[in-house]
Amino acid sequence: MPIEVSNLTHTYMKGTTSEVTAISGVSFRIEDGEFVGLIGATGSGKSTLIQHLNGLLRPTSGTVLVDGVDIWSKGVSLKQIRRKIGLVFQYPEQQVFEETVYDDIAFGPRNLGFSQAEVEARVEKACELVGLDKELLPRSPFELSGGQVRRVAIAGILAIQPKVLILDEPTAGLDPKGRMEILDNIKQLHETGMTVILVSHNMDDVARLCERVMVLEKGTLVFDGPAREVFTQREFLYSKQLRPPEVTLLMEKLRQRGWAVRQDVLTVEEAYAEIMKELRKKGVAGAI
Amino acid sequence: MISRGIVVGQYYPVNSLVHSLDPRAKIVISMIFMVVLFVGNNFYSFAVAGTFAVLAVTLSKIPWKVLIRGLRPIVFIMLFTTALHLFLTPGPAIFQIGPLKASWPGLIQGLFIGIRLIILIVFTSLLTLTTSPIELTDGLEDILKPFSRIGVPAHEIAMMMTIALRFIPTLLEEADRIMKAQMSRGADFESGNMIQRAKSLVPLLVPLFVSAFRRADELAMAMEARCYRGGEGRTRMRQLRLSGGDYLALGLTIIMSALVIYTRIRFGPVIPRGTL
Ligand SMILES: Nc1ncnc2c1ncn2[C@@H]1O[C@H](COP(=O)(O)OP(=O)(O)O)[C@@H](O)[C@H]1O
Ligand SMILES: [Mg+2]
Numbered sequence: 001m002p003i004e005v006s007n008l009t010h011t012y013m014k015g016t017t018s019e020v021t022a023i024s025g026v027s028f029r030i031e032d033g034e035f036v037g038l039i040g041a042t043g044s045g046k047s048t049l050i051q052h053l054n055g056l057l058r059p060t061s062g063t064v065l066v067d068g069v070d071i072w073s074k075g076v077s078l079k080q081i082r083r084k085i086g087l088v089f090q091y092p093e094q095q096v097f098e099e100t101v102y103d104d105i106a107f108g109p110r111n112l113g114f115s116q117a118e119v120e121a122r123v124e125k126a127c128e129l130v131g132l133d134k135e136l137l138p139r140s141p142f143e144l145s146g147g148q149v150r151r152v153a154i155a156g157i158l159a160i161q162p163k164v165l166i167l168d169e170p171t172a173g174l175d176p177k178g179r180m181e182i183l184d185n186i187k188q189l190h191e192t193g194m195t196v197i198l199v200s201h202n203m204d205d206v207a208r209l210c211e212r213v214m215v216l217e218k219g220t221l222v223f224d225g226p227a228r229e230v231f232t233q234r235e236f237l238y239s240k241q242l243r244p245p246e247v248t249l250l251m252e253k254l255r256q257r258g259w260a261v262r263q264d265v266l267t268v269e270e271a272y273a274e275i276m277k278e279l280r281k282k283g284v285a286g287a288i
Numbered sequence: 289m290i291s292r293g294i295v296v297g298q299y300y301p302v303n304s305l306v307h308s309l310d311p312r313a314k315i316v317i318s319m320i321f322m323v324v325l326f327v328g329n330n331f332y333s334f335a336v337a338g339t340f341a342v343l344a345v346t347l348s349k350i351p352w353k354v355l356i357r358g359l360r361p362i363v364f365i366m367l368f369t370t371a372l373h374l375f376l377t378p379g380p381a382i383f384q385i386g387p388l389k390a391s392w393p394g395l396i397q398g399l400f401i402g403i404r405l406i407i408l409i410v411f412t413s414l415l416t417l418t419t420s421p422i423e424l425t426d427g428l429e430d431i432l433k434p435f436s437r438i439g440v441p442a443h444e445i446a447m448m449m450t451i452a453l454r455f456i457p458t459l460l461e462e463a464d465r466i467m468k469a470q471m472s473r474g475a476d477f478e479s480g481n482m483i484q485r486a487k488s489l490v491p492l493l494v495p496l497f498v499s500a501f502r503r504a505d506e507l508a509m510a511m512e513a514r515c516y517r518g519g520e521g522r523t524r525m526r527q528l529r530l531s532g533g534d535y536l537a538l539g540l541t542i543i544m545s546a547l548v549i550y551t552r553i554r555f556g557p558v559i560p561r562g563t564l
Contacts, residue, residue, distance in 0.1 A: 051468065054472060056468045056471060056472065079474060079476070082471065082472055082473075082474060083474065086472065087472040088472075089465065089468070089469040089472065092469065094462075094465075094466065094469075094495055094498075094499060095466055095469040095470060095473075095491075095495055096495070097490065097491050097494035097495050097498075107470075107473055107474075107475075107491065108473040108474050111473060111474030111475055111476065112474050142498075156473055157472065157473065160473065160474065
């Protein structure tokens with residue numbers, strides 16, 4: 001299910017005085033099983049870009065190929081595309097509407113016309129994937145906590161069993177515990193072979209999870225490459241209203257003080273290993 | 289697809305004499321104009337009213353293109369009423385298609401109604417094009433104020449209008465987003481029969497109402513936190529004051545009205561009574 005975007009441009013309200021070109025000339029290709037982070041300042045066009053990948057927005061110019069087929073060519077069913085490419089919107093809890101959690105998660109599979117038994121199996125599977133307690137299924141989604149409703153909403157997409165999962169700022173507005181749990185779920189989903197595209201403001205999250213990072217600035221793709229490469233370029237990130245992850249900044253501080261630690265450290269675990277190595281060299285590790 | 293940037297009331301912000309008029313004067317002039325347009329009963333009346341409208345448009349610096357675009361949605365209604373008159377008014381025939389007979393009086397009557405509609409719409413859209421929604425509601429509140437003694441909640445009506453105008457774009461944006469989110473879950477808003485389509489709106493309407501109620505709650509809190517307690521004793525940052533220009537505009541309107549009444553008395557109806 002590779003996704004190939006070429007020369008994509010999107011202009012909102014074309015032909016009016018308030019037209020905005022939110023995406024201009026973006027091209028990239030995403031292979032099966034990748035974990036891609038999409039970052040950029042607010043208004044840089046992240047949400048606009050991902051809405052093209054499952055056919056919610058139609059490109060003003062350029063093409064989106066899924067499995068080598070232009071999704072806007074004749075005879076392509078967008079419903080089928082959306083079944084393969086699941087998109088979780090920002091604040092997805094605002095889309096729940098059913099009387100029970102079960103019905104809300106079942107909304108997607110029912111729309112796709114699955115049998116009662118199949119729907120039930122899918123709902124159960126989706127609950128497992130996001131770590132949702134089955135006790136909650138008969139409850140009203142409007143009674144749940146923020147983190148729980150968000151998980152219900154993500155489960156609603158997972159119940160469609162897409163091959164590609166796109167999440168638009170899935171942790172925005174959650175408490176730290178809820179955030180960690182959601183991120184762990186996403187990581188596990190990727191480990192089962194799903195292609196994941198994560199839109200996020202949080203550099204720590206992206207650094208921890210993504211192998212490849214794309215940076216958008218004012219609708220153009222200004223970086224597309226390994227996470228390690230982009231997060232060590234402090235000045236570049238600052239110029240795009242972004243910043244390196246906290247641990248990377250810590251490593252930089254240590255280097256300034258003459259420590260011979262690696263600069264391209266992206267996670268707390270890596271930082272720990274580096275620091276311990278250095279302490280051992282200095283012969284003080286035993287004291288800790 | 290619904291999207292943001294839909295401007296309700298279509299305010300067209302430029303600097304012009306008409307824009308700078310007091311909103312109350314503009315509302316009153318528009319109302320007088322509407323009445324006058326229906327008092328006028330021949331083409332001379334329209335010449336007077338039309339000249340007045342053209343003068344106003346010129347002074348407002350609104351491009352004719354914008355006004356003509358505003359006429360587009362009602363072209364059908366206009367053609368329809370004109371055609372009705374053309375074919376249903378008895379009198380000497382111009383031509384005949386089967387049982388339908390186009391008559392001269394019908395043609396004149398049809399043109400008459402069509403021109404009246406065009407002038408009416410051009411002039412009244414000038415009100416919303418040159419007055420921001422906030423000014424409009426402020427003006428309306430002032431005009432309604434004398435009626436508050438007989439129980440018309442002038443301030444509340446104006447406040448409700450202001451809030452509604454403010455939140456329409458927000459709600460449209462939200463509707464767009466929720467619709468897309470549900471489409472990502474395989475929802476289908478476009479196909480099916482009437483009942484299926486009505487049903488398919490539930491996943492859109494429920495979240496929309498939930499969020500509208502939440503917003504209303506939050507807004508009420510925020511207003512109370514800033515000590516809002518209705519219109520009593522409340523003063524305005526922008527005081528409305530009638531200036532020389534406003535009196536001039538009102539004066540011109542009265543002269544125009546007098547002229548239209550004169551043409552009515554002098555020339556009579558476009559199709560003299562008794563010929564029908
Ligand atoms: N529905 C819309 N109509 C008009 N303009 C929009 C719409 N959605 C987004 N925009 C504009 O497009 C640009 C990119 O927005 P968006 O894709 O939401 O950015 P991001 O998700 O990176 O914050 C912004 O300037 C925004 O104002
Ligand atoms: Mg966004």
